[in-house]
Amino acid sequence: xxxxxxxxxxxxxxxxxxxxxxxxxxxxxxxxxxxxxxxxxxxxxxxxxxxxxxxxxxxxxxxxxxxxxxxxxxxxxxxxxxxxxxxxxxxxxxxxxxxxxxxxxxxxxxxxxxxxxxxxxxxxxxxxxxxxxxxxxxxxxxxxxxxxxxxxxxxxxxxxxxxxxxxxxxxxxxxxxxxxxxxxxxxxxxxxxxxxxxxxxxxxxxxxxxxxxxxxxxxxxxxxxxxxxxxxxxxxxxxxxxxxxxxxxxxxxxxxxxxxxxxxxxxxxxxxxxxxxxxxxxxxxxxxxxxxxxxxxxxxxxxxxxxxxxxxxxxxxxxxxxxxxxxxxxxxxxxxxxxxxxxxxxxxxxx
Amino acid sequence: xxxxxxxxxxxxxxxxxxxxxxxxxxxxxxxxxxxxxxxxxxxxxxxxxxxxxxxxxxxxxxxxxxxxxxxxxxxxxxxxxxxxxxxxxxxxxxxxxxxxxxxxxxxxxxxxxxxxxxxxxxxxxxxxxxxxxxxxxxxxxxxxxxxxxxxxxxxxxxxxxxxxxxxxxxxxxxxxxxxxxxxxxxxxxxxxxxxxxxxxxxxxxxxxxxxxxxxxxxxxxxxxxxxxxxxxxxxxxxxxxxxxxxxxxxxxxxxxxxxxxxxxxxxxxxxxxxxxxxxxxxxxxxxxxxxxxxxxxxxxxxxxxxxxxxxxxxxxxxxxxxxxxxxxxxxxxxxxxxxxxxxxxxxxxxxxxxxxxxxxxxxxxxxxxxxxxxxxxxxxxxxxxxxxxxxxxxxxxxxxxxxxxxxxxxxxxxxxxxxxxxxxxxxxxxxxxxxxxxxxxxxxxxxxxxxxxxxxxxxxxxxxxxxxxxxxxxxxxxxxxxxxxxxxxx
Numbered sequence: 001x002x003x004x005x006x007x008x009x010x011x012x013x014x015x016x017x018x019x020x021x022x023x024x025x026x027x028x029x030x031x032x033x034x035x036x037x038x039x040x041x042x043x044x045x046x047x048x049x050x051x052x053x054x055x056x057x058x059x060x061x062x063x064x065x066x067x068x069x070x071x072x073x074x075x076x077x078x079x080x081x082x083x084x085x086x087x088x089x090x091x092x093x094x095x096x097x098x099x100x101x102x103x104x105x106x107x108x109x110x111x112x113x114x115x116x117x118x119x120x121x122x123x124x125x126x127x128x129x130x131x132x133x134x135x136x137x138x139x140x141x142x143x144x145x146x147x148x149x150x151x152x153x154x155x156x157x158x159x160x161x162x163x164x165x166x167x168x169x170x171x172x173x174x175x176x177x178x179x180x181x182x183x184x185x186x187x188x189x190x191x192x193x194x195x196x197x198x199x200x201x202x203x204x205x206x207x208x209x210x211x212x213x214x215x216x217x218x219x220x221x222x223x224x225x226x227x228x229x230x231x232x233x234x235x236x237x238x239x240x241x242x243x244x245x246x247x248x249x250x251x252x253x254x255x256x257x258x259x260x261x262x263x264x265x266x267x268x269x270x271x272x273x274x275x276x277x278x279x280x281x282x283x284x285x286x287x288x289x290x291x292x293x294x295x296x297x298x299x300x301x302x303x304x305x306x307x308x309x310x311x312x313x314x315x316x317x318x319x320x321x322x323x324x325x326x327x328x329x330x331x332x333x334x335x336x337x338x339x340x341x342x343x344x345x346x347x348x349x350x351x
Numbered sequence: 352x353x354x355x356x357x358x359x360x361x362x363x364x365x366x367x368x369x370x371x372x373x374x375x376x377x378x379x380x381x382x383x384x385x386x387x388x389x390x391x392x393x394x395x396x397x398x399x400x401x402x403x404x405x406x407x408x409x410x411x412x413x414x415x416x417x418x419x420x421x422x423x424x425x426x427x428x429x430x431x432x433x434x435x436x437x438x439x440x441x442x443x444x445x446x447x448x449x450x451x452x453x454x455x456x457x458x459x460x461x462x463x464x465x466x467x468x469x470x471x472x473x474x475x476x477x478x479x480x481x482x483x484x485x486x487x488x489x490x491x492x493x494x495x496x497x498x499x500x501x502x503x504x505x506x507x508x509x510x511x512x513x514x515x516x517x518x519x520x521x522x523x524x525x526x527x528x529x530x531x532x533x534x535x536x537x538x539x540x541x542x543x544x545x546x547x548x549x550x551x552x553x554x555x556x557x558x559x560x561x562x563x564x565x566x567x568x569x570x571x572x573x574x575x576x577x578x579x580x581x582x583x584x585x586x587x588x589x590x591x592x593x594x595x596x597x598x599x600x601x602x603x604x605x606x607x608x609x610x611x612x613x614x615x616x617x618x619x620x621x622x623x624x625x626x627x628x629x630x631x632x633x634x635x636x637x638x639x640x641x642x643x644x645x646x647x648x649x650x651x652x653x654x655x656x657x658x659x660x661x662x663x664x665x666x667x668x669x670x671x672x673x674x675x676x677x678x679x680x681x682x683x684x685x686x687x688x689x690x691x692x693x694x695x696x697x698x699x700x701x702x703x704x705x706x707x708x709x710x711x712x713x714x715x716x717x718x719x720x721x722x723x724x725x726x727x728x729x730x731x732x733x734x735x736x737x738x739x740x741x742x743x744x745x746x747x748x749x750x751x752x753x754x755x756x757x758x759x760x761x762x763x764x765x766x767x768x769x770x771x772x773x774x775x776x777x778x779x780x781x782x783x784x785x786x787x788x789x790x791x792x793x794x795x796x797x798x799x800x801x802x803x804x805x806x807x808x809x810x811x812x813x814x815x816x817x818x819x820x821x822x823x824x825x826x827x828x829x830x831x832x833x834x835x836x837x838x839x840x841x
Binding site for chain 1: 399400402440520521522523525526527529530532533534536537539540543544546
């Protein structure tokens with residue numbers, strides 16, 4: 001689509017951009033190759049009001065913008081958040097940039113792509129937007145050029161899961177460059193390590209989604225390559241699902257057997273889709289830790305026996321040495337006595 | 352065959368089998384103190400499994416620690432009357448049984464009993480007798496031997512903590528407790544190593560003390576105790592038990608011991624909250640989690656270094672006479688560090704704090720048994736140590752919650768750290784004043800003995816003179832002895 005200045009949506013967009021220009025502040029930060037984002041969202045009752053803070057850190061030398069503005073949008077739908085996400089591309093020769101956007105509930109989204117053009121690039125640029133590699137209508141797209149920055153915006157209303165996906169903005173002149181926004185529901189983290197439990201024991205599997213509260217949780221158990229839903233109402237003495245808090249789910253499995261040694265999936269249901277976390281359970285028998293225990297017990301018994309035997313042996317040696325010493329002393333005394341007696345008898349005779 | 356003679360040694364061997372005793376005591380310290388500290392690693396698992404909150408789970412550690420210290424006198428009592436070997440082996444079996452029972456636990460109360468009471472009691476039966484045994488085998492190298500033996504808690508925690516974590520990942524907490532129970536069985540091996548030893552000093556007759564160089568009130572009491580209490584069946588008869596116990600605990604009458612006991616109370620009160628609140632304080636001043644954990648590791652490692660180096664240092668001939676002073680210096684330095692802590696507000700300033708505090712903490716832990724032995728003598732050392740560790744229990748239990756309450760009400764850590772600092776400095780000054788008071792008394796006594804003429808009779812019937820100056824050190828006794836000789840030669 002060529003650059004055009006006219007169109008009904010562009011008036012609103014120009015207002016947006018004008019306000020943005022008032023609040024623009026340039027901040028040069030030493031090179032980070034990644035794009036980082038920090039978005040605050042607020043909801044109001046009657047009029048949608050939003051505060052957006054976006055930090056764009058792209059490759060050094062590019063223009064960096066920290067946007068921070070309040071705006072009223074004329075939509076009359078209550079309880080809807082609006083947010084803007086933007087990517088800055090530094091010239092046609094940069095690699096494709098990707099951005100993960102986490103969406104929790106229906107919202108109005110504006111995706112903004114900024115391309116910084118060098119003076120050597122040609123003046124005409126063709127801009128397209130794609131959703132999951134299919135071109136989208138140009139109704140919600142606006143394109144602008146300010147100084148050397150080409151920017152394009154795509155507004156969309158996210159109402160249900162059909163609008164989630166990957167949105168790509170493509171800039172094409174002599175070369176082509178693109179940036180992708182991945183719109184997804186909040187991801188659930190499972191546990192990387194196995195949870196270990198024993199036959200006959202019970203275990204509690206936990207899944208948490210701390211920042212975003214899901215509507216519902218569903219547990220699945222993998223049966224071969226399938227995933228079977230865990231029905232706690234059908235088997236109440238085997239599975240208990242504890243939903244005391246909405247953002248933590250606990251599956252308690254009672255009376256564990258070897259068959260329960262599989263992976264379990266906790267699925268969080270949001271308005272815009274579902275996401276799963278994996279928790280795997282490993283079942284052991286009591287023999288498994290018993291073997292190291294018996295090995296250590298055997299080592300202790302052997303060492304104690306060695307120490308006591310050594311003590312008895314060294315006592316015996318000591319007693320033996322003392323007996324010998326005593327014996328020698330007695331012998332010495334006896335021989336001295338004998339000598340003494342002889343001397344006295346000699347003296348006697350002399351006298 | 353000739354009747355087995357008891358080998359009476361004239362002085363502690365200071366080596367030989369003594370080093371095996373040190374190894375045994377080192378293992379005892381690992382199996383008791385380090386295992387108690389590693390119990391807190393199980394808390395997350397217990398919380399998930401039993402669906403309880405942190406406060407109720409943390410009681411297990413408090414009960415175990417408290418039981419170990421509270422029952423320390425019981426431990427010394429049993430090993431005095433049966434034998435050190437039997438006492439420690441029985442304690443090892445009890446602790447191991449407690450851990451094995453815990454691996455089958457079905458409720459948190461079950462854990463309170465098996466992991467808290469049983470295991471704590473088992474550890475108590477091992478800890479103070481083993482430490483007392485080291486004191487019996489060493490004289491010249493006592494502080495170094497204690498340093499090596501006490502470093503077991505630091506080294507043990509350092510090694511056991513990742514091992515326990517690995518065991519929990521591999522076998523879950525039940526299997527880990529079972530294997531830990533097996534590990535604690537090694538206390539029986541340590542018990543077997545503790546060969547009993549009797550020193551000639553313990554069998555000396557009272558009239559002989561004139562020729563003796565260093566006699567303390569405690570050693571005369573030991574003689575009476577041994578002669579009346581050695582037959583085992585007699586010991587279990589009621590009257591002899593009372594009489595034995597009374598004579599065993601006669602060291603209570605020594606004023607120095609009372610001063611030491613009171614100062615230990617204050618010192619234990621001051622040092623225990625610091626280990627609990629150092630990391631939260633560091634986090635509150637803006638230090639990151641990894642850096643805070645690093646501070647604790649520095650504390651642990653320098654603790655070990657302090658144990659061994661301070662032990663070696665105070666064994667040097669020049670410092671040996673001043674062991675008491677070194678002990679109160681170490682406690683005072685720790686208190687001073689605590690007082691400075693609220694001023695240190697960044698990581699580069701907290702690192703030297705960790706170094707200093709850790710070093711002097713290791714230092715005074717090594718010197719506690721040494722100073723106790725100097726005050727009460729080696730025969731009652733076991734019972735005295737039992738009492739000293741018993742006096743640690745109440746402050747350990749009471750001090751962290753009080754410090755926590757102070758933090759909550761004043762919304763800052765300053766008040767609790769200053770309280771800890773002053774508590775330790777008070778403990779140190781108490782000891783200092785006691786020493787000064789004794790010195791003044793001694794100089795008064797000396798001036799008195801120079802003036803009076805009825806000296807001679809006092810020397811031949813000199814029990815009173817010796818009991819007042821019961822813990823004179825060698826130099827002073829020599830001076831008095833030469834003076835006695837000079838009078839008798841008149």
